[in-house]
Amino acid sequence: MLTSARKTMPPLDYVSIIRSVYADGKTMLAGSLASAFAAMLTAYHAQSLPLVGISVLFIVLGLARFFNMQAFWNAAVGNEDAASAERWENRAVVLGALLALLHGSWCFVAMLIVREPYAELVSVSLTMAVMVGICARNFGLDRLVTIQMLMVILPLSLGLLLRFDVYHPLLAILLFVMLSGFRKLAAGIRDILLSAVHGRVEASRLAAELDIAITTLEHGLLMLDENGNVTLSNAKAKALLSRMDIAFAEGQTFNSILDFIGTSGVAPARSIERLSEIVSRRQSGKVTVPLSSGQYFEVTVSSRRSRSVLLLEDITERVTADERISFMARHDTLTGLPNRSHFNALAQEELSRRGARKLASALMVIDIDEFKHVNDSFGHVIGDELLRQVSDRLRHSLPAGTILARQGGDEFVALAPYDLDNPDRQEDVEHTLAAFETPFNLKGINLPVRVSIGLVVTTESDDELDELMTKADLALYGAKADGKARAQIFHAQMDIDYHYRQRLKADLRQAVADGALTLAFQPQLDIETRKIVSCEALARWTHPELGPVSPATFIPMAEEMGLISDITAFVVESATRECAQWAGPVGVAVNVSARDFRGLDLLTVVSRSLDRAGLPANRLEIEVTETAVIEERDLANSVLQGLADRGIVIALDDFGTGYSSLSYLNALPFNKLKIDRSFVADIGKDPRALLLLSNVARLGRDLDLTVVAEGVETEEQLELMQGMTRVQQVQGYFFSRPLPSRDIAELIARMNGGVESAQKAKRHRVVNGR
Numbered sequence: 001m002l003t004s005a006r007k008t009m010p011p012l013d014y015v016s017i018i019r020s021v022y023a024d025g026k027t028m029l030a031g032s033l034a035s036a037f038a039a040m041l042t043a044y045h046a047q048s049l050p051l052v053g054i055s056v057l058f059i060v061l062g063l064a065r066f067f068n069m070q071a072f073w074n075a076a077v078g079n080e081d082a083a084s085a086e087r088w089e090n091r092a093v094v095l096g097a098l099l100a101l102l103h104g105s106w107c108f109v110a111m112l113i114v115r116e117p118y119a120e121l122v123s124v125s126l127t128m129a130v131m132v133g134i135c136a137r138n139f140g141l142d143r144l145v146t147i148q149m150l151m152v153i154l155p156l157s158l159g160l161l162l163r164f165d166v167y168h169p170l171l172a173i174l175l176f177v178m179l180s181g182f183r184k185l186a187a188g189i190r191d192i193l194l195s196a197v198h199g200r201v202e203a204s205r206l207a208a209e210l211d212i213a214i215t216t217l218e219h220g221l222l223m224l225d226e227n228g229n230v231t232l233s234n235a236k237a238k239a240l241l242s243r244m245d246i247a248f249a250e251g252q253t254f255n256s257i258l259d260f261i262g263t264s265g266v267a268p269a270r271s272i273e274r275l276s277e278i279v280s281r282r283q284s285g286k287v288t289v290p291l292s293s294g295q296y297f298e299v300t301v302s303s304r305r306s307r308s309v310l311l312l313e314d315i316t317e318r319v320t321a322d323e324r325i326s327f328m329a330r331h332d333t334l335t336g337l338p339n340r341s342h343f344n345a346l347a348q349e350e351l352s353r354r355g356a357r358k359l360a361s362a363l364m365v366i367d368i369d370e371f372k373h374v375n376d377s378f379g380h381v382i383g384d385e386l387l388r389q390v391s392d393r394l395r396h397s398l399p400a401g402t403i404l405a406r407q408g409g410d411e412f413v414a415l416a417p418y419d420l421d422n423p424d425r426q427e428d429v430e431h432t433l434a435a436f437e438t439p440f441n442l443k444g445i446n447l448p449v450r451v452s453i454g455l456v457v458t459t460e461s462d463d464e465l466d467e468l469m470t471k472a473d474l475a476l477y478g479a480k481a482d483g484k485a486r487a488q489i490f491h492a493q494m495d496i497d498y499h500y501r502q503r504l505k506a507d508l509r510q511a512v513a514d515g516a517l518t519l520a521f522q523p524q525l526d527i528e529t530r531k532i533v534s535c536e537a538l539a540r541w542t543h544p545e546l547g548p549v550s551p552a553t554f555i556p557m558a559e560e561m562g563l564i565s566d567i568t569a570f571v572v573e574s575a576t577r578e579c580a581q582w583a584g585p586v587g588v589a590v591n592v593s594a595r596d597f598r599g600l601d602l603l604t605v606v607s608r609s610l611d612r613a614g615l616p617a618n619r620l621e622i623e624v625t626e627t628a629v630i631e632e633r634d635l636a637n638s639v640l641q642g643l644a645d646r647g648i649v650i651a652l653d654d655f656g657t658g659y660s661s662l663s664y665l666n667a668l669p670f671n672k673l674k675i676d677r678s679f680v681a682d683i684g685k686d687p688r689a690l691l692l693l694s695n696v697a698r699l700g701r702d703l704d705l706t707v708v709a710e711g712v713e714t715e716e717q718l719e720l721m722q723g724m725t726r727v728q729q730v731q732g733y734f735f736s737r738p739l740p741s742r743d744i745a746e747l748i749a750r751m752n753g754g755v756e757s758a759q760k761a762k763r764h765r766v767v768n769g770r
Helices: 011-021 025-046 049-075 082-114 117-138 142-161 167-216 235-242 254-264 269-280 316-330 340-356 371-378 380-397 426-434 465-481 492-514 551-561 564-579 594-599 602-613 626-631 633-645 662-667 687-702 715-724 741-752 754-767
Strands: 220-224 230-233 285-290 296-304 307-314 361-368 403-408 411-417 440-442 445-447 451-458 487-489 518-526 532-543 547-549 587-592 620-625 649-655 672-675 706-710 729-731
Touching: 011 082, 025 049, 025 082, 025 117, 049 082, 082 117, 082 142, 117 142, 117 167, 142 167, 220 235, 235 307, 254 269, 269 285, 269 296, 296 316, 340 361, 340 403, 340 411, 340 465, 361 371, 361 380, 361 465, 371 380, 371 445, 380 403, 380 411, 380 426, 380 440, 380 445, 426 451, 426 487, 451 465, 465 487, 465 492, 492 532, 492 551, 492 564, 518 564, 518 741, 532 551, 532 564, 532 729, 532 741, 547 551, 551 564, 564 587, 564 594, 564 602, 564 620, 564 741, 587 649, 594 626, 594 633, 602 620, 602 633, 620 626, 620 633, 626 633, 626 649, 633 649, 672 687, 687 706, 687 715
Parallel strands: 451 487, 532 587, 587 620, 620 649, 649 672, 672 706, 706 729
Antiparallel strands: 220 230, 220 307, 285 296, 296 307, 361 411, 361 451, 403 411, 440 445, 518 532, 518 729, 532 547
């Protein structure tokens, strides 16, 4: 109650209260002078000298308080300077207490000394008015209010009590009740003021924060009132609108801004109409506004209680990024052409459009010939550059209105207009083929590259694109089969061949699963002794309805279907089992493909088969072509080295038909070199062919390889090789066609070991039920 308010209030509130106490010094001085005049009036009426003294004291004390107030404001106490404010509080308490005591003394003198009714009435009336003023001025300082009330009430009550009657003491008691009421009144006023101060501070804080938020907001901001007038905007909004040559001020209607944009043509009318509709209906939503300058704005409208807030955002970068992402999702990153999925959508739409008008379209599948050779020989950087240049030539050589896309790999697809009534309609395709007659310059490398084209023509709008693609692929397959660098139009026979091929694929898969393949063996003979030293194991398939199917048909088919490794595993296991039954140290050779190096654990399969058959490792030969080695060089080297370390013979098959790279002969663990039949065919009539064969054989011998010549079909060829070359082993139809298992053992026995071996072979057939 009598402690400083500093201990109960935050500094800001405390300083505010002290300032309110020292406010309006002139009014306070006027009140003191009024009290002095009233006291002088009562003194004159009652002819009382003490009252004159009271009047003079009012003047002196009023002037003291006035100059004290002036000094306070000159001191400029800070908002948080509670210590200085407390010193001024103490001075206010002292001077206020003196003023209150003077009023109480005035009443005491009027009641007990002067005892004049008019003096009593005036002194008590003014004192009660002063008590109200005390509450109004000093409400914030409970200590000051309480002391002032006591300084007034105690002398006044004492004057009433000393009248020694019943009524005046009761009035004195009521004065103390009034004291309590006045204190509560002051407290109520104090709470109201502090709440107002807090509200003002909070409002100032919120206003400052709102100003910062609006100023630093990355988006443009417009606030509209219920009439659609712009009441608030930030600098960002003005900057964004200035790009459209719009200068506006608060109070301007938003519709006038939209009208200017619409009439200037800087934005589509549809976007402006949609934005106007949302704002006028007090709805919420987003509108993207593309500008003629290439920029994009997104306007977000939020409406509530007939007012709207608009956020303006420049989304040009975001739209550009989205468009780029969308383009990348629908186009090939290397060539910039549509990818397969995007082409399907474009092509289906174009087919429907042209089909509805009974216009023909040609779907073309375009494949780069020997692209794998380019990649393998020159690397993927050159391969990628070739793909880019091929796409450019196709763009410029295909007919106008063509939809061109990259299917993937080295394959492109195009949907072009096709005029059935034009007798020269094939010229468009020939023009495209002719565009590839000029070699490509690939980073300084001049490389001749051609393409093959398969196409199918349709006039139906409901043709399935997948079906057309299948037919175009069949035509492409036919073009490549005819020699590449040409175009082929799909015809009905291709469809028949396709379904026949599909049937063969299904039956081949079933045959492999059922173990329905068999083996045939073609012997390899020592050229000097004419004895069989090894036999090449060849897979054979006899179709239950179609009869024997050529290996040239089903082996590539197995490669395409991913069955080749299953066939290789079957051949290795069956060949090693058969070889173990042959007379003498005759070996067996098995071909492996490039896919076997990845699709098959070849070392495990070979080792398991040798162990099961009980066959020495040096009687098994693994034959691999140059193409297989090139396709999987690192993996092939690892696998072949593992096989060689186990003692298995490694042969390079069909030497001379691939790249004939001598580096492979030295880098890989080859033991045997098999010269392709193309080197043997003409040695009887072409001395140069014989010389070439001789040199290749000498090369193999110099590298300490066993040299085998394939394709020996005549005695003349055999005698020339024996007399003029260093070939050590021969293989061909001159000695034997590939024989089934039941016959090869007897041939080995007859050619290698005489009667005893032949009898052993015969017993072998009986034991095996053959």
